[in-house]
Amino acid sequence: MNATAPAASAAPAPPTNLPWLGIVAVLIGALATTLTSRLTSIGLADVRGAVGAGFDEGAWIPTAFSASQMMIGPLSVFLGRAFTPRRVLLVGCVVYGLAEFLIPFSPDLRILLMLQCLAGLGSGTFIPLTAAFILTALPKSLWPWGLAAYAMNIVLGLNIASTLEGWYANHVNLDWIFWQNTVVAVPLFVLYWFGLRRLPIDRDYLRNGDFRGMFTGGAAFTFIFIALDQGDRLDWFSSTLIVTLFALGVICLGLFLLHESTLDAPSVDFTLLLRRNVFLLILLVTATRFLVTASNTLVANYLIQVRGLRPEEVGNAALWVALPQLVIAPIVAWLLNRADARFAIGTGFAIATAGFLLATGITSEWAEPNFSLALLLQAVGETLELTAVIYFFGHHVGPADGITFGAIIQTARLFGGELGTSVLVMFTRKAEQVHSYWIGQHIVAGDPMTDERILAYTQLIGASTQGAGGPAARGTGLLSAAVREQAYTLSILDGFLLAAVVGTLAVALVLCLREPPVLVNPPAVPALPPDDRDTAPHPVHSTS
Secondary structure, X not given: OXXXXXXXXXXXXXXXXXXXXXXXXXXXXXXHHHHHHHHHHHOHHHHHHHHOOOHHHHOHHHHHHHHHXXXXXXXXXXXXXXXXXXXXXXXXXXXXXXXXHHHHHOOOHHHHHHHHHHHHHHHOOHHHHHHHHHHHHOXXXXXXXXXXXXXXXXXXXXXXXXXXXXXXXXXXXXXHHHHHHHHHHHHHHHHHHHHOOOOOOOHHHHHHOOHHHHHHHHHHHHHHHHHHHHHOOOOHHHOHHHHHHHHHHHHHXXXXXXXXXXXXXXXXXXXXXXXXXXXXXXXXXXXHHHHHHHHHHHHHHHHHHOOOOOHHHOHHHHHHHHOOHHHHHHHHHHHHOOOOHHHHHHXXXXXXXXXXXXXXXXXXXXXXXXXXXXXXXXXXXXXXXXXXXXXXXXXXXXXXXXXXXXXXXXXXXXHHHHHHHHHHHHHHHHHHHHHHHHHHOOOOOOOHHHHHHHHHHHHHHOOOOOOOOOHHHHHHHHHHHHHHHHXXXXXXXXXXXXXXXXXXXXXXXXXXXXXXXXXOOOOOOOOXXXXXXXXXXXXXXXXX
């Protein structure tokens, strides 16, 4: 069932500047979504304090936003086909902007979580439907530009968040973590209003569409996502809540697959997953998101835990990934119109992997400038691989698959980021414990080398500091801190190695990619329908 085809035939031609308006909309929508999630995480301590929430209660604040985005992803398939992407995006923009404006006025945690969910539901429509817009409304020659805008802003948003929060904290106030999103929603609304085609509501699809299936699928992914997000904090399967969430997710996923298999025209075309390369491409999108998360998380955690910087002070290092995007993304778009996308994907993963391997030279003496070259390589590689893999993915779907494609990209993006965060947090925590144990084996009470080190600390601080206990006790404390510092540094090194392994495996997957299959429904954008106004004289508009 292709509900969009009849509607498209009756639609007026879009304005001549439609493609560029759409690309800008993709750019702003991806940036807004990423910034919202990342800024909430960075400023979480301040947000918790504003509503009087403790650590455990406050941990649900970012989860509420991201889980709502996951929930709306599959539902966007149904809503976009029934009400058209333009209507859904306009409503989502209004809901997102209003919710973000009201969040700083939340009197308690319950209201804050509710508004976070609304903001997530609103912004969760941006990426699935704008990714569909790229495939269904842009000529193929412009696909790389739209996708480069998408990739640039995912990486840009993650890495300028720290700098922005630091600026808000020092010059304005932290309420602008949320209010800035309301400001962004205004031009985004204008772009969607003028840049997307006005199509009629497909009432037949609305009556017969698979809302139940989409809701069940969204619930399945949401339950699993929440379990992954909260798993490390609650000690995974030692928690009844985590076990229940995983169980509900698996049950809902089974019901979703069973339900879709009974429909003559399922909303999600599962045959898409059987097409050549598609499963590999989903894995590559997930791997790319994992690497982007690793770049952003490992360096920031090291600077906070070892160098003692505050979260808002790590922005200078992250700018080595963020700012080059303004140059890298256009070059990548230009390249994809001239080179094999598979070569670009493999090259991107290879460059990013080189950046992670370079960062394995880390020591506890490293500061922000020491990461500059490694982060720059990661920035180049990640933008190249993310843009190229989605571009190549687009050659496996036709216009009728556009919204399904957007939902797949959104789900893989969110799961890849969440898997990256969960795996890296758990991996580095376990690695720190192992390194701390092995380093501790070489520190024995009464050993001459141990006593000499404690004596050196004691002489260093004895006459110049005050604190609980005598100089010898404080010297012992400094030795323990040095052990923790070295153990954490080694755990970050292991995290870089893990990311390099993922990048290497991704290169191996790229070697398995074949030429895209020949589709019955080709990926070229259909011709624009005629407009009666085209036969009439066009008024001349002055420009300024």
